[in-house]
Amino acid sequence: MRAYERLLKYAAIRTPSDEKSTSSPSSECQFDLARILEQEMKELNLTDVSLDEHCYVYGKLPATEGLEDKPAIGFIAHMDTVSDFCDHEIRPLITENYDGKDLPLGDSGLVLSPENFEHLKELKGRTLITTDGTTVLGADDKAGIAEILTLAEQLIEQKIPHGPICIAFTPDEEIGTGTAHFDLEKFGADYAYTLDGDTEGEIQYESFNACKAEFDIKGFNVHPGSGKDTMINASLVAMEINSLLPGMETPRGTEEYEGFYHLTSMSGECAKAHLSYIIRDHSTEFFEARKATLRLIEKNMNAKWGEGTVTLTIKEQYKNMARVIADCIHLIDNAKTACENAGVTPVMPPIRGGTDGCQLSFKGLPCPNLGTGGHAYHGPYEHITVEGMDLSVAIAIELVKLYAK
Ligand SMILES: [Zn+2]
Numbered sequence: 001m002r003a004y005e006r007l008l009k010y011a012a013i014r015t016p017s018d019e020k021s022t023s024s025p026s027s028e029c030q031f032d033l034a035r036i037l038e039q040e041m042k043e044l045n046l047t048d049v050s051l052d053e054h055c056y057v058y059g060k061l062p063a064t065e066g067l068e069d070k071p072a073i074g075f076i077a078h079m080d081t082v083s084d085f086c087d088h089e090i091r092p093l094i095t096e097n098y099d100g101k102d103l104p105l106g107d108s109g110l111v112l113s114p115e116n117f118e119h120l121k122e123l124k125g126r127t128l129i130t131t132d133g134t135t136v137l138g139a140d141d142k143a144g145i146a147e148i149l150t151l152a153e154q155l156i157e158q159k160i161p162h163g164p165i166c167i168a169f170t171p172d173e174e175i176g177t178g179t180a181h182f183d184l185e186k187f188g189a190d191y192a193y194t195l196d197g198d199t200e201g202e203i204q205y206e207s208f209n210a211c212k213a214e215f216d217i218k219g220f221n222v223h224p225g226s227g228k229d230t231m232i233n234a235s236l237v238a239m240e241i242n243s244l245l246p247g248m249e250t251p252r253g254t255e256e257y258e259g260f261y262h263l264t265s266m267s268g269e270c271a272k273a274h275l276s277y278i279i280r281d282h283s284t285e286f287f288e289a290r291k292a293t294l295r296l297i298e299k300n301m302n303a304k305w306g307e308g309t310v311t312l313t314i315k316e317q318y319k320n321m322a323r324v325i326a327d328c329i330h331l332i333d334n335a336k337t338a339c340e341n342a343g344v345t346p347v348m349p350p351i352r353g354g355t356d357g358c359q360l361s362f363k364g365l366p367c368p369n370l371g372t373g374g375h376a377y378h379g380p381y382e383h384i385t386v387e388g389m390d391l392s393v394a395i396a397i398e399l400v401k402l403y404a405k
Pocket of ligand 1: 078140141173196
């Protein structure tokens with residue numbers, strides 16, 4: 001079976017995770033896909049196949065005889081999708097021999113255009129899989145799942161010699177808790193890759209350092225007619241706080257290795273106000289400096305408006321995995337060689353985000369991220385090509401071969 005055929009099957013099963021949920025998995029629907037994957041892994045004769053109560057699916061492809069002592073390589077993908085654009089049935093559309101030009105997405109009125117997505121020109125001649133413009137496609141990350149199972153199938157069918165292969169499919173990646181119940185011991189890999197990137201040939205191991213920062217602002221509310229030198233309007237203090245941050249250091253104003261402060265939500269009245277930010281930076285030093293800036297603002301605002309007016313809470317989210325990967329850089333070197341062996345030029349952009357691999361890397365399983373061939377995730381413009389998926393499988397096969405040497 002080709003990888004895209006698996007993707008089409010999985011895409012039809014809706015699996016949005018739910019940020020508001022406190023259970024794990026965050027949504028029961030993820031089990032609908034997990035059960036199918038468990039079954040499929042058993043049909044492929046993988047060993048140690050299991051689906052646990054938190055909706056993690058594990059399985060192994062034992063090493064070819066004589067290669068048991070080679071490093072155990074893991075492949076991981078996530079089963080959930082974002083919850084946006086995911087409230088009804090997903091109907092993927094297939095466009096054969098795509099002409100590289102504007103493509104209407106079903107009857108939705110949306111048009112997938114190279115004006116917004118420049119890489120589309122390079123996909124000319126390929127078979128494009130898109131949405132009908134009303135949902136996500138869910139190639140993020142069902143393409144990764146499809147490619148991992150196709151990898152296993154091809155290793156078996158083509159009798160390609162390989163070391164131990166470990167496979168895991170996880171829930172709740174999109175809400176940041178995809179590794180909360182990940183069982184490293186059960187998984188059993190020495191090193192792993194998430195297949196959760198964009199275009200085929202992408203190799204990512206430099207992620208952001210990330211935290212959330214919340215400002216709670218207490219005002220002093222009196223009748224506006226008698227507010228002279230008494231009133232502290234919390235909303236105005238909130239605006240003042242934001243004005244102290246560098247205006248260009250936002251997601252809109254930054255790229256590549258440039259970090260930012262991102263105001264994700266605000267609310268306010270005279271008596272109280274709230275600002276929520278996420279802070280991102282690849283550089284640990286700059287990341288710490290950003291947090292220091294926020295603390296300095298808190299301190300100065302309290303000096304100006306009175307102790308207790310502003311309370312800053314910083315919550316760490318994830319760290320740049322580059323420093324873990326630095327100690328096992330063969331993961332990157334081999335991924336590059338695998339791309340070249342598969343005829344794909346490797347691309348290594350820094351991740352402007354995090355992956356489950358970040359968390360796993362810091363838990364002791366070094367885990368860079370590989371592309372799956374997909375583009376424009378998290379919205380109705382999401383798309384992928386059949387050829388890109390085949391190439392991603394080919395890269396993974398080459399990678400397995402390198403670790404079996
Ligand atoms: Zn993803």
